[in-house]
Amino acid sequence: MTHRARACLMRQISWTGRLLAACALALGALGALATAAPAASAAATASTSGWLRLANLSPGAPTFDIYLYAVGSTDARLVLRGISYGMVSGYQVIPAGSYTVATRMAGQPASSAPALSSTVAVSAGHAYTMASTGPSSDPRLELLSDQLTTPKGRAVVRIIQASLHESQVTVTASGHVLARDLAFGSATTYATVPPGHWNVRAAGRTMSATARDAWTAGTSYTLVVLDGAGHLELECLTDGSGSKAMPGGGAEMGFGGTALRPGPSSLRWLAGMTGGALIAACGGLWLRRTRAAA
Amino acid sequence: MSPARPELHHEPPYLDVQSPVHVRVPGFALRIRVPGRKLQRTLAVAVLVLGLGITASSAAGLISGRPGRPAVYAAPEVAPAPHGRWAAAPSEETVAVQRVPPPVFLTIPAIGVRTRLIRLGLTASGALQAPRTTSVAGWYSGSPRPGAIGSAVIGGHVDSYVGPGVFFRLRLLHRGDRIFIRQGNGRLAVFWVSSVHRYLKSRFPTSAVYGPVPTPQLRLITCGGTFDPARGSYLSNVIVYATLIS
Numbered sequence: 001m002t003h004r005a006r007a008c009l010m011r012q013i014s015w016t017g018r019l020l021a022a023c024a025l026a027l028g029a030l031g032a033l034a035t036a037a038p039a040a041s042a043a044a045t046a047s048t049s050g051w052l053r054l055a056n057l058s059p060g061a062p063t064f065d066i067y068l069y070a071v072g073s074t075d076a077r078l079v080l081r082g083i084s085y086g087m088v089s090g091y092q093v094i095p096a097g098s099y100t101v102a103t104r105m106a107g108q109p110a111s112s113a114p115a116l117s118s119t120v121a122v123s124a125g126h127a128y129t130m131a132s133t134g135p136s137s138d139p140r141l142e143l144l145s146d147q148l149t150t151p152k153g154r155a156v157v158r159i160i161q162a163s164l165h166e167s168q169v170t171v172t173a174s175g176h177v178l179a180r181d182l183a184f185g186s187a188t189t190y191a192t193v194p195p196g197h198w199n200v201r202a203a204g205r206t207m208s209a210t211a212r213d214a215w216t217a218g219t220s221y222t223l224v225v226l227d228g229a230g231h232l233e234l235e236c237l238t239d240g241s242g243s244k245a246m247p248g249g250g251a252e253m254g255f256g257g258t259a260l261r262p263g264p265s266s267l268r269w270l271a272g273m274t275g276g277a278l279i280a281a282c283g284g285l286w287l288r289r290t291r292a293a294a
Numbered sequence: 295m296s297p298a299r300p301e302l303h304h305e306p307p308y309l310d311v312q313s314p315v316h317v318r319v320p321g322f323a324l325r326i327r328v329p330g331r332k333l334q335r336t337l338a339v340a341v342l343v344l345g346l347g348i349t350a351s352s353a354a355g356l357i358s359g360r361p362g363r364p365a366v367y368a369a370p371e372v373a374p375a376p377h378g379r380w381a382a383a384p385s386e387e388t389v390a391v392q393r394v395p396p397p398v399f400l401t402i403p404a405i406g407v408r409t410r411l412i413r414l415g416l417t418a419s420g421a422l423q424a425p426r427t428t429s430v431a432g433w434y435s436g437s438p439r440p441g442a443i444g445s446a447v448i449g450g451h452v453d454s455y456v457g458p459g460v461f462f463r464l465r466l467l468h469r470g471d472r473i474f475i476r477q478g479n480g481r482l483a484v485f486w487v488s489s490v491h492r493y494l495k496s497r498f499p500t501s502a503v504y505g506p507v508p509t510p511q512l513r514l515i516t517c518g519g520t521f522d523p524a525r526g527s528y529l530s531n532v533i534v535y536a537t538l539i540s
Contacts, residue, residue, distance in 0.1 A: 241506055249495060249498050250498040253449055254518075255455045269356035282341055287342060290335045290338055
């Protein structure tokens with residue numbers, strides 16, 4: 001081999017080596033880019049609110065307005081007007097924190113002194129019922145903590161006794177006793193019941209009330225025993241409700257027809273780039289050689 | 295074997311290039327015609343240009359072939375908000391005891407969604423069933439009915455194998471957008487979007503989506519994030535949280 005041939009070969013090797021090194025570097029960088037795809041995640045926003053509902057469960061009490069203040073504030077955050085006996089508001093979403101609940105006779109100015117007031121500490125994700133209870137001669141505000149969760153596949157139910165017609169009532173569901181001799185102004189804890197249709201009966205010494213309620217798994221209820229006109233009344237409130245059965249994990253709701261497809265196509269293009277660069281290098285070398293030979 | 299012969303053998307013909315010359319390949323009855331210098335130069339330039347061209351077009355392909363977002367599809371027609379008999383704002387104590395009929399139709403004007411609602415159950419493995427077709431959404435019948443107390447769950451596909459599904463634009467919803475659900479009795483429940491989130495399926499917020507709440511709420515679910523072609527599955531779920539306003 002002549003000296004010139006060797007020099008040309010060496011040049012060629014060093015060129016090819018450099019080219020290959022550059023290609024490898026580019027491939028490596030692209031590979032790293034591809035694998036470092038952004039990890040899709042959005043942190044679950046922790047709920048910072050709780051729920052509060054307000055009720056008038058004082059038999060014979062006048063209709064009143066209910067005010068809700070953040071503790072230390074004189075601006076009412078919420079006003080529910082015209083709440084008469086037996087009325088229960090829907091749950092109000094409020095930021096976790098301490099609040100003052102005040103009642104005034106319906107139509108009284110907000111600046112007047114409240115008839116009743118009480119404070120409530122609302123925790124995030126929890127639900128509460130603030131109710132006026134007791135006879136109209138001695139009403140008071142009472143806070144009940146409401147249960148939203150249930151055992152798997154079950155419903156839960158509690159009873160509030162707000163009837164003065166019968167100072168004590170016994171509540172049964174299709175013959176099963178839920179509360180025996182429950183005194184006026186008191187409430188039971190939640191009892192776990194199988195879901196289904198139930199014949200609910202509330203009975204005192206002389207009066208009674210019946211209702212047919214459908215209780216669903218994953219749902220919590222409050223039964224309220226109320227005074228009617230010369231009879232008892234039963235009202236079933238839904239406290240909270242979720243799915244009867246919790247599906248496991250995420251949901252498969254896509255087939256990828258609109259998804260980004262990295263990988264095969266990129267490799268094809270990269271191979272094309274490498275091949276093209278090699279061809280160009282060969283052409284360049286050839287050109288150099290023909291020039292040198294000239 | 296004389297030492298002179300291998301020297302001749304190894305001498306590449308191009309090293310002694312002169313104007314058109316015939317090289318005799320030893321051992322073969324062949325004569326290779328080496329082209330002239332001018333022609334060689336032209337060919338070299340051609341090869342160089344060809345190589346550069348291939349490199350450039352491949353680079354262009356690489357750049358345009360890795361789009362930052364999927365292909366653009368036709369903008370949604372702006373669906374009018376449904377009208378008709380609107381649900382009367384339920385008085386507070388009736389919300390709790392009202393029997394709400396199952397949902398039949400879903401309209402989301404902001405992203406052009408108009409679909410009837412089928413019913414979804416659970417798969418054998420206990421996951422949320424997906425609608426059989428990608429063009430309709432479904433209500434998970436194990437969840438509360440939309441408009442009743444609790445979190446009602448509606449799922450729909452983001453795409454099919456070839457194009458967008460009914461919830462393709464779900465992730466584009468914003469806080470404050472309206473969602474309309476027509477119930478079996480013809481009444482309309484109106485929901486207000488409170489937030490839109492994307493979660494890795496491995497960190498799915500089961501209790502936030504399916505767990506109990508004391509107010510009427512709605513969750514819309516579809517897929518999102520990165521698609522894993524090996525598993526044929528998206529790695530994330532997009533979830534829209536909404537609350538009943540009327």
